Amino acid sequence: MVCLNMQQKVNGMKVLAIAPYEGLKELITQLAKKEKLDITTEIGDLNQGLSLAKAAKKQGFDIIISRGGTAELIQRELSIPVVEIEVSGYDMLRVLTLVKKYPGKTAIVGFEQIAEGAAAVCEILNISMSSYKVKQEQDISAILENLKSNGYQNIIGDAVTIKMAQSAGLNGILLTSGKESVMKAFRNAEKVYGFYQKIKETYSLPYQLIEQSDLGIAVYDADKTRIYSNSLFNEQVTPNMQEQLQELLGSQVGEKHVYLLSDAEAHWKVLQEQLNRNDEQITVFKLERLAVNEKNQAGVLTSIGDEKRNNGLTFLSKNEKVQKIFTFIQNSKQVNSCIWINGEKGTGKEYIASYIHASNMHLNSSYLITFDCELMTKETWLDWLSRLDNGKKTVFIKNIEYLTIELQRVLYRFVKEHKEECFFIISCSQNIFAKIQTGEFLESLHQLLSDVSFVLPPLRERKEDIEGMASVFINEQNLRYGKQVVGLRQEAKEYLEQGNWPGNINQLKQTINNGVLFSNGYYLEIEDVAEVMQGEPAGVTSDLTLTGTLDEIEKSIIQKVWLEEGKNQTKTAERLGINRTTLWRKLKE
Ligand SMILES: Nc1ncnc2c1ncn2[C@@H]1O[C@H](COP(=O)(O)OP(=O)(O)OP(=O)(O)O)[C@@H](O)[C@H]1O
Known part of the structure; x- marks a missing residue:
């Protein structure tokens, strides 16, 4: 048996890895670099993955590494060896x-x-x-x-x-997929490559002749599964034609037959032959293209109506107030009213607006358009309002408190005229009643836009959601960067729950994102989340207790500094000007 050493393998093997998500691409790239393997990695799923594999085959790649359904599809459609990243x-x-x-x-x-x-x-x-x-x-x-x-x-x-x-x-x-699964796929690719090389040497000439033939060639087994097809077949034989071939399978056993078949693109002369392989009947089709029809150039219909249903939003909350809002949205699918969402910055107003839009399918609003009043100029506002079409749509007006009185009047008229075809959702992060009182906001506009209104609570009032949301963000970050973090260590969770979170969910997301990025373990440790806050641990609210004995006040100060330093004893001791032993003793007291 010939055993290939690493250098031989590296020199010979040309691999394309097709990853269905960004993080896996990242992981494969990192591991390939570490293993000194020359692996090109692209992102693709199913048909997109198949197109990449087709192009790779033409460019002389030897092996494809892929996952799940994409790996299966490539294996079925192309004759290039495919190594699967298995789920471990x-x-x-x-x-x-x-x-x-x-x-x-x-x-x-x-x-x-x-x-x-x-x-x-x-x-x-x-x-x-x-x-x-x-x-x-x-x-x-x-x-x-x-x-x-x-x-x-x-x-x-x-x-x-x-x-x-x-x-x-x-x-x-x-x-x-974690690194163990990717590494296993690398090892399998090397084995397959060694084996494939030997086969290739023996069959390369006849194989080339078939691959480059002017005929489309396909072979089906007794179960009517296609086990081989050459390049011309894969590139030129349409799914419709493939269905017609499928119908011929099983008939005329033991004989040769010639048919004339057509589809929208071409006419084909088809030769069908039955062969015997290891006691199994296989069917070979050889297709000769006779004439090309005019390609149907009918316009492409793009529907954005369905896109909103695909945004996969799921509103996750354990908080009673938020759950009530969620139930309200679920039950009010038939109401075409204006919804006004209040809440501090970063509490998820925009998130819930897209959720409402996605849930309100019955309204048939074909798309969601967002206007951010904080960022838009007067000109862009006026321009957009004049250009909006007459179709059904959801208009999300974000940060409405930033609209000038002049534009508020324009908006008032617009809403009055378009309430039938537009579904308005408003977000506001300031106290609008105070603004109405000072004359900075039109009461009539507020009334017009708030058939229904609710307040999203700040994160400090829904701390029961911190752990769940952190898991969601960890998952997103794992997908993006190929990390394998599985959750928060208990201490880190408690630390986050002590936060004041002035920036709300946005701030939590940023903390978790950075934590995952810099973490090297399976769990996010307290240091991972504390370090990224750079001494500003989410506005930790361990308010100093200035009542009680001197000892109690001292303990309160030590606790506060200790938490601010992410429970790092060395940094805490340095800041307090005491040594670590004294600190340790005082913390234990
Ligand atoms: N329930 C939730 N589950 C997961 N992520 C959420 C949830 N709610 C909000 N987020 C995320 O938190 C971040 C802040 O949310 P969003 O932008 O909707 O807040 P906002 O109140 O509209 O903020 P601002 O007032 O600053 O515009 C976003 O990244 C959003 O995806």
């Missing part, structure tokens, strides 16, 4: 640990490998989570609808599943 127990474990903290009910939906693996891991860890096995892609949406009606909010799955979950208004959590 580690991947499963990481996502289950992360999702444990998500609010709402969670289920796992996936093909055999994912569903059974997840069920096994849940059983070992004694986690009660339902998992649903999908036999074919078409089954996914029915399963998701069923889960939704049974009160599930979060779906763990592969890229295709989570995309569909998001379209159904569920929260999709991607089963990401």
Whole structure:
């Protein structure tokens, strides 16, 4: 047996890795660099991944590394070897640990490998989570609808599943691949490459002749599955023509037949032959293109009407006030009223506005347009209002408190004239009643725009959401940068819960994002979240107690500094001008 050493492998092998999400690209690139492997990485899913693989094959790549449905599709359509990044127990474990903290009910939906693996891991860890096995892609949406009606909010799955979950208004959590799975795929790619090289040497000439033939060639097994097709077939034979070929399968066993078939693009002379391979009947089609029809150049119809349904927003909150707002939105789908959302900066007003837009499908508002009054000039405002079409739409007017009185009057007239076809949502982060009193805001405009109004509470009043939201942001960051963080360490969680969060969810998101970026472990430690706040730990509210004995006041000061320094004893001791032993003793007292 010939064993390839690393240098030989590196020199010979040309690999394209197709990652379905940004973070995996990042991880593959990092590991390939570390392993000194020459791997090109691109982002693509399903058909996009297939096009990348087709181009790679033409450019002389030897192997494709990909994941899940994309890997399967490329394997089925092209004759280039495909190595799959399999879902490992580690991947499963990481996502289950992360999702444990998500609010709402969670289920796992996936093909055999994912569903059974997840069920096994849940059983070992004694986690009660339902998992649903999908036999074919078409089954996914029915399963998701069923889960939704049974009160599930979060779906763990592969890229295709989570995309569909998001379209159904569920929260999709991607089963990401960790470094163990990527490394295993690298090793498998090397093995496949070694094997492939030997085969290639033997069959390269006949293979080339078939690949470069002027005929389209395809081979089907007894189960009517296409097991090979050459380049011309892949590039020129349309799905319609492929269906016609499929119908010929199984007929005329043991004979040669010639047919004339046509589709919108061309006429084809088709030769069908039956061959025997290892006691299995296989069918070979050879297609000769006879004439080319005029290509249908009909205009492309782009509907943005459906896009809003695909934004996958799921409103996650354990807070009673926020849940009430959520229930209100769910129940008021039939109301075409103006909604006024109050709340401090960063409390999620825009987030909820897009949620409302996405939930109000019955209104058929084809798109959501956002006007940010803080950023727009008078000219752009007037220009936009005059150019808005007559179609149904959701108009989100953000930061309305920044509108001048003159523009408020213009807006008043606009709303009066367009209330039928526009669904208005307003956000405001200042006390509008105070502004009405001082004459800075028109009371009539406020009345016109606030058929319904509610206040989103600041984060300091909904601290029960911190851990859940942190998990959501960690997940997003893992996807972006290929990190494998699974949650907050208890101490870090408590630290975040002590914060005052003047910047609300925005500030939390920034803290978590930076924490994940700089973290090297599976859990975010207190240092990870405290360090990024640079001595300004989310406005920690350990107010000094200036009542009590001198000892009690001293203890309060030490606690405050200790928290501000992210529980770092060295920094705390330095700041207080005492040594670490004294600090340790005082903290224990
Ligand atoms: N329930 C939620 N779950 C997850 N992320 C959320 C949620 N609510 C808000 N966010 C995120 O928090 C950030 C701030 O939200 P958003 O921009 O909607 O706040 P805002 O109140 O409109 O802020 P501003 O007044 O500054 O414009 C955004 O990145 C948003 O995606």
